[in-house]
Amino acid sequence: MPVIIETQGNALTYETIEPEAGLKAALATSRADLVDTIRDSGLMGRGGAGFPTGMKWGFCAAEKADQKYVICNADEGEPGTFKDRVILTRFADLVLEGMTIGGYAVGASLGIIYLRAEYTYLRPHLNDVIQKRRAAGLLGHDVCGVEGFDFDVIVAMGAGAYVCGEETALIESLEGFRGEPRNRPPFPVVAGLLNNPTVVNNVETLASVAAIMAKGTEWFKSFGTDKSSGYKLFSVSGDCDKPGVYEFPWGITVAELLKEVGGEGAKAVQIGGASGVCVPARDFERRLAFEDIPTGGSVMVIGPDRDILDVAENFLEFFVEESCGQCTPCRLGNPQMLEAVKLLKAGACPPEFLENVKELAGTMQVASKCGLGQTSPSAFLSILEGFGDEIHNRAAGA
């Protein structure tokens, strides 16, 4: 048994998926049809960016190369996210099944789980599951007796850097370099690890692949909305009675979610982690879905007595710490936003300075090299917009 860090929540669909049913169904399908099936399911990446998984696999499958890789992104560094930890603890076999299905679909023979250093305690468990799968013929030479399909998985460790969750930084890290994001194109599906075509998928995406192959695309599409198919795991933390990992179909409103977790009365909810948006109570009828509020599943509940500027300050401290410093907008912009929040807290932020910083934040969103710098202004800007009165009144009263 792995070390279990107990986490509350509701019932998860993964509990009901028959082991190896997805893998067997996948291996009975041609590679092209398999990619089409994933495409038809409408599955979009669960790591935050929401890229269609079938399309990603299709690109990689189309590349000609002697070696390809499937990487499971288990870096889970976005503040407020812990659903991948729960999946890796309880459903590691499903994740490995998903990786194996991916390996078959794109023609890869090696899978790598990139596990964040903070989850080192899970490593023996993952190695154990991998070992058992090898012994059962579910990994290794001629997987499940399919001639010519060799696929094995290893675990590689992160070393404490949020930015390494970004897929090209992750690859740099695996190659033994500083985890600095690369310019794109080329995308990893064309030139990834050691310049070979590489699929990078989130832990939950891969578990979902196994579920889809076990139960079918129609089943999967029966959850969610037209544009966001399936269900999603949400990591709920902060000011609520029942924090934990919850599964909901896409399309649930913020208000409905808060009711489930005992978070009614919140003044705001930060959705998508530090890089996400801060949703004020008046917008709680908005929906969690790719067409409204897209998210990797981090939901941080902010209670009525919290100072919204403390929230902004905490996130900006995070980004100042975690920026790799490689490009100018991000390196300079995060400290400037933090400075503005500190001045606002003291009721001493000159309006011109604030305007300048907002402009800089806009520049970061378009000119930063990777998603970190492109999204770190989101919380800052949405807090300024959503809580203008609270911030102003305090400035006046100070």
Add this chain to the structure above:
Amino acid sequence: MATTMTNDELRADIEALVERLGPGRASLIPILADVKRRFHEIDSETMQTIADVLDIHPVEVHSVASFYAFLHSAPEGQFVIRLCGTLPCDFAGKQAVADALRTELGIGFDETTEDGLFTLEWTSCMGMCDQGPALLVNDEVHTRVTPEKAKAVVAACRAAAVAKEA
């Protein structure tokens, strides 16, 4: 480190690691992690040895080590206590835990106790947000940490260190 181990022994150790991990550049981070875990620092002599074995420039080794929070080359205590500073753990009461740790250890954050036992650091969200405040002691996760629990964790480390000496 040089006092506890000769250069030849260290080199043999690193070579053994390379044998296991492969001679490629990709072995660098696992090697650094291993050195850090065993010696709690990565001194320049060791960096030179790693560079020799992997056939890269020592500056490269330093550049990689300095990038990762868990590989910083500066000497650290036998027990590195990392307290999560991110929002949910902040809401859950990280400040009281931070104060208790400072008092108990007699050091501030980013400092190491004189006996070389403890280093105290902040860390970013470590994926335990539903049960904060959370902290790591080396690889070990502790959740729902109260000031009392923090003191007990420190006491347990001290006891483990004494047991190891004996």
